Amino acid sequence: MPDSPRNAAPLPAELPVTPADVLAAAEYLKGRAHRTPVLTSSLLDAELGCEVLLKAENLQRMGAFKVRGALWALAGLPAGDPVVAYSSGNHAQAVALAAREQGRRAVIVMPADAPRAKAEATRGYGAEVVAYDRRTESREEIAQRLADDLGAHVIPPFDHERIIAGQGTAALELLEDTAREGAPLDALFVPCGGGGLLAGTLLAVAALSPGTTVIGVEPAAGDDVGRSLAAGAPVTIDVPDTIADGAQTRRVGDLTFPILQALGARLESVPDAALVATMRMLAVRLKTVVEPTGCLGLAGLSAEAGRWRGRRVGVILSGGNVDLAAFARLVAG
């Protein structure tokens, strides 16, 4: 093993979410979320010098893994209770979709200057959209006020027990579907924004494959999680300037951080140019459309491929919701 199996240590007793929670979420999600395929390419393997197993969450319902956490989080609420979320991205659509399926009212708080397509997509899943002014108003306050008025639950994008457990089911499926006697995955690369997917992945790995090293990958401009782990406490940064719009978080979560710490997450960061190159490669070789944030994991592996020569490496392609004109512009570059 290139890295010591740091995840093989016994789990700390005080974790806010446990491997058993991920298994419970997986049981619930059967038939409700897609069991997305694992994509492979012998040309990619030859290029990187290792066996690469790509979990295609861009082919997930509504185009991203976020629907896993949203479905599981909302399933924990009293029947019929409305929900409120603030997000201009995949979490908004995930909560909208989950709410519709569970017969709940959903209100999503979005910046007034968010791309019109995003608001439309969210409305398309049946949610109401409330606009706010990014410069003068706080989305958290608006969401909380709305929730108080409506008797609704605020569903945060990552810092929530069931969101974390739900996101972990993507890695769980990847580990199950690639299991081979005597050859566990040596590493697993995962995009990292607020750390929900990464924390869930660490828990899934603890459950099924404790020898697998988990690497979270951030945009270089927004490496707050790596810096927080190095500092031993959450670090807050300015909104990072990156095309990885799903990883523009300013601060790791209060629930995700102790999980990342306790389970020995390793962080790595990549520049936007690497995301564009990865997006292009995935379109050419794998025929698959992945949004910039979704390319973080594979870009991270590419950056340190030498380290994994001859190994079996999993990667989560977390989502595919990129505006087609932007995609065309980036890949045609």
Place this chain on the structure above:
Amino acid sequence: MPDSPRNAAPLPAELPVTPADVLAAAEYLKGRAHRTPVLTSSLLDAELGCEVLLKAENLQRMGAFKVRGALWALAGLPAGDPVVAYSSGNHAQAVALAAREQGRRAVIVMPADAPRAKAEATRGYGAEVVAYDRRTESREEIAQRLADDLGAHVIPPFDHERIIAGQGTAALELLEDTAREGAPLDALFVPCGGGGLLAGTLLAVAALSPGTTVIGVEPAAGDDVGRSLAAGAPVTIDVPDTIADGAQTRRVGDLTFPILQALGARLESVPDAALVATMRMLAVRLKTVVEPTGCLGLAGLSAEAGRWRGRRVGVILSGGNVDLAAFARLVAG
């Protein structure tokens, strides 16, 4: 059923390829070709008013179903014998890949003015490329002369028993993977160039799901197969002007035609604009890159969706090998 189950009639005894041949090819291809995933989208279903099951052969090895027929055809040759093929498209790369895997020399005859990327991709799979002048030379003659010189076998792109049987395995897998008690597929839409995939699909359907109506879809500018079936004999046309470069055949095959006739293929044609719209929709909704020819099946279903309201309909997305700059231009258009 909107259509009478025309495939349910007993099979004519004299078919050049049989359902059993498709089953034999499928057995051989296990572990050699990808068992590609079946993609679905609830938004697409809602748009078309039926349950759509997309067999993603764009995710097949080397990016198209053609590798199925090539692997199976070459497996029928004496060990070590070299092969010759003429093609500027997916068949060239498929034969190159199959030859490399079986330790054979492969020579591919390509027009001198073919896109450089195509020749490079074919060389990338280990084949030698021989260029010819499209205006003054006959590729068939050059291929035959090369084959005579080398003691090689010419592998035609569609008019070959084992090519037809191999291509039929894509539909076979789709039928197996979507089987549901009491709810067979009502229809199956398949791109049609020379008729190899279509003939193989009809045989697979005859084996597993004789009540399923099979529809071959051609580009409107190159509807030679539909016209041939209407005329009762193969019709030759000029090279059709269409972006569906994998379906620019001038004449149906001598082996494929009687199979299409005997098994009651229905043909339909769509304009290039419908292929572009389908390509865009597949990128946005399904996050998947499909070449223009690969969009024929779904464009055909879209054109007659009203007819299949409430039904279960399969579609083969036959390949994803489109130049990325061209793809970006078409979908951004």
